[in-house]
Amino acid sequence: MITYSFLQHYWWFIISLLCGVLTFLLFVQGGQSMLYSLAKTEDEKKLLVNALGRKWEYTFTTLVTFGGAFFASFPLFYSTSFGGAYWVWMLLLFCFVLQAVSYEFHSKPGNIFGANTYRAFLFINGVLGTFLLGVAVATFFTGSAFSVNKENLLNVGSAGGSVISRWENPFHGLEALGNLRNWCLGLSLLFLARTLAALFFVNRLDHAALVEKSKKYVLYNGVPFVIFFLIFLVRTLFAEGFAVDPGSGIVSMEKMKYLHNFLQMPIVLVMFLLGVAAVLYGIAGTVFKNDFRKGIWYSGVGTVLTVTLLLLIAGYNHTAYYPSTYDLQSSLTIQNSSSSEFTLRVMFYVSLLVPVVIGYIVYAWRSLEKKPLSMEDLKSDEHAY
């Protein structure tokens, strides 16, 4: 039976899944952040850029889909968060604009600013893009200072205007940097992206020195990732969370709310733990086994699972997924911020096309990745970056 409630939960699952897939695909950004450290020679830099350059569009498209799906399914989030945490989102978009041109432009004659500038763009996108995304997602657990009052729309011509969602401080999202837990998830995402990138290079490159070094980078980045993630996770599980009364819709603080969510949804907990285990297996296998090159797939699938399920505990089980610390009752839940039943149903049917999309992505990925990428491949490739 497809009820309104089912559709709201279904769409929160899709949003969470998209965020999980996006996080996995941020290995592109992670790789960009290592252009100056992992690669030493010009040839090595070129190889890294070309390995990543065949994948950047997937990350970019997933980000666009994430935005579009959020708009269609939870428009109040779109208006509240994007219009309120203005600077975080604008800086994030700025980073992605820099990335979009850099692969295509950086080795082309006449690019004015020189290859190093475009590599710097890629580096900025790699570091800032992942970190800011982590900080933005952390606010799903730590909250932001906003208010929502739909009746503001009726204030025709008044001094305060008719703005429904208002950010209640002048920093417009930058205040999130004042919260250590937000930093932890931001740094965790940055190091996860770098770990995944190193795993990707181990899997993709036919270059002994880079593969060997990448294995070391898996360890160097995997350790801080685990530390920052654990701090964020433990702190979140034992902190107060934003609970919603299912009858009245009133939001209140509940101790260990997110831990309770895990315990009250054991399947989510088991899958989450499986995800974490897969991430760690991918890392450990690569570090400790010499000929193990499939770490990216274990850690990749693990990342998708972990992030998806982490977001499920933010929105499921009567929880406000985008909480307001300024006015608890303005907090967004999957019930009060979603689109109408009709729209969610239409979009549900559209989402049935997703397996087709995944099918042709797999086809395209495999077509181009029949063997690891080497310098020889770049010499014969007329479209090499």
Add this chain to the structure above:
Amino acid sequence: MEILNASLVNWSRAQFAMTAAYHWLFVPLTLGLGVMMAIMETNYVRTGDEKWRKTAKFWQTIFGINFAIGVATGIILEFQFGTNWSNYSWFVGDIFGAPLAIEAIVAFFLEATFISIMFFGWNRVSKKAHLTATWLTILGATLSAYWILVANAWMQYPVGMNFNPDTVRNEMTDFWAVALSPVAVNKFFHAVLSGWGLGASFVVGVGSWYLLKKRHVDFALKSIKMGAAFGFISFILLAVTGDGSAYQVAQKQPMKLASMEGLYKGKTGAGMVAFGILNPNKQAYNDSIDPYYFKIELPKLLSLLGYRDINAFVPGINDIVDGGYTLPDGEKALSFDEKKERGQLAIQALANYRKAKQEGRDADAAEYKNTLQENYAYFGYGYLKTGQDSIPHVPLTFYSFHLMVIIGFYFILMFAIVWYFGHKKKMESAKWLQYIALWSIPLAYLAGQLGWIVAEVGRQPWTIQDVLPVQAAVSGLSTGNVITTFILFATLFTLLLVAEVTILVKQIKKGPEI
């Protein structure tokens, strides 16, 4: 609390307009060049002629450079609905978000996935698989345009929706009415064809440059021949869809049509201005100053194009503000003041409804809901003050429209001549025509920009026609925030544009490897 003011609205509009204008510099070339490039590769697969492969690959390189910056400018547009138009995002997100999501799921992924095979798959997949990838890339780009234009068309002509006073937003009731709105379908063909026309102008112009330099002559003649035929057909069809657009505007946005024509006082059997100069001293719709210094009119044409009847009455700006004329359905047109009154009634009824619901007065609530529904069509007018507020910027709309039309007809003529010269094998010797074709490239870009100015400036003051004006749609930001991001993105896009143009010029100078 940050004060909402006019400059915030203006800067938010400026930022969106700047981003959209940059985006539309790159998208049309992607759409047009993509199709021609796919036809060239089809020729290669069919004939096995290596020259076609190299020709297709050359244009593919140009396509790739252009595609990247198109993507870069596009992402900002999607997110700006949330960042700068937050009220809008809630008020109509239930309807407007769906086409954007569908665009990403069914179109952008198709384009972004197969483009990687198109670029990197020449030596990795079979010839036919590569050709399929190329066609799927351009199909994805075109489908992407469709869904974006569905969203835009809905802002011009909101259909398939119902206002829900409990959620204070519009909600979709008929997906197919939104997805297949006549405004959307027409807009799609008009916009995509303008991309094809621009792509053709680019190919013919660049080919002409090679002829002027006496380089890659075979390649240039092949490209010009295909580009001229493609461009001629595109511009003929553009005229047809342009007529369709004007018809839709006449029915759904009469104020926009009146502004496009600088028509203040309506008349039966109205003529269309072929050429005119507006009087800049005209400041208000109801002053006594003649709106024109000078004009040449084609008799009865506006009535014919707008209403398919040479004697139809075309309302002018004054008529629309003052009301009282007879609409095509026989009803009497309301004046601005009447619409404003009904808009205020709707807004007040919404306030009363919500209060009554809170206090459990269900009978009263039902009555207020009724009042709201009866007057909802004019909801947005409740936010406006005077009739003047409901009029778009007439000179900008007028000149943009007329210049666009003139450029359109110019291209029909130019492509016809180039096609003829190509067919008679005289193109190589016609230096004057080569110069014309080369220097016409910027005109194709200009026409596209002008078209969007007509569509978007002509829609003002509305974000959603008659339902939500711009001042009620904007986010609660300080003007300084928006000015800063405007400068940030304007600088970045300008630098990237300069880089893109320089790269394109270098690639063109380098030429195909034939």
